[in-house]
Amino acid sequence: MTTLLLVGASGHGRVLADLGETLGFVGIAFVDDRWPEVTDNNGWPVIGATRDVVRLSGQYDAVVVSIGANEPRLALHRRLMEQGVAASTLVHPSAVISSRAEIGVGSVVLANVVVGAFATVGEAAILNTACTVDHDCRLADGVHISPGVHLAGQVHVGERTWIGIGTSVREGAVIGKGVVIGAGAAVVSDIADSVIATGVPARPRQIGGAAT
Structure with missing residues (x-):
C-alpha cells in the first residue's frame, strides 16, 4: 500500500499521517468538513469533505477514519462501510x-x-x-x-x-x-x-x- 486517505483533519489525524509515513505510505491526504476553508493539516493536504470519501476512496490504497472522539468516529466508520468503503487497519x-x-x-x-x-x-x-x-x-x-x-x-x-x-x-x-x-x-x-x-x-x- 502506498497511498492513504484519512477522514478527519484532527490532531489524531496528524498522528495517523505520521504513522502512515512510518509505514511507507507516500501519498497521504485528508478529507474534512471544514474544506475548502481548510486545505492543509500541518503539511498534509486536505482535498475534500467527508461527502467525497466514497468517490475518492477508489484512488487510495487505504482509508481510515481519523477522528479522535469515539462516537463520531465509530458512526462515520460504520456509515462508510455501509457505503462500500473498505476501511484499513494501521x-x-x-x-x-x-x-x-x-x-x-x-x-x-x-x-x-x-x-x-x-x-x-x-x-x-x-x-x-x-x-x-x-x-x-x-x-x-x-x-x-x-x-x-x-x-x-x-x-x-x-x-x-x-x-x-x-x-x-x-x-x-x-x-x-x-x-x-x-x-x-x-x-x-x-x-x-x-x-x-x-x-x-x-x-x-x-x-x-x-x-x-
Missing part, C-alpha cells in the same frame, strides 16, 4: 500483537502497544501509545485506550468507551459502553454503562448527565 511497527489476538478493521495501534494472546479489539478502535491489553480482553467497537493504560487479563470494555491516560484496570473487570474513565484511575470493580468514573479506586462521578 499498526505501528513497534507494537507487539499476539498472533492469536484479533484487531478489527479501521482500528489503529500506535507505538509500543502490547496486545496479548486471545485478546479481541473491535472496529474503529484506538490503542494509543504504550498501552497494554492483556490476554483474553474483549474491547468493543469504537473504544479509545489512552497512552499508558494497562488492562489486565479478561477485561471487557464496552462500545465507545474512553479509558483515560495512565489508568490501570483489574483482571476480569467489566466496563460498560459509553463510559469515560478519568486519567490515572484504578478500576478495581465493574463500571456501569454511560458513567464518568475517576479516582483511586475509580468511582462513578456522573451518570446520565446527573452528578452523583
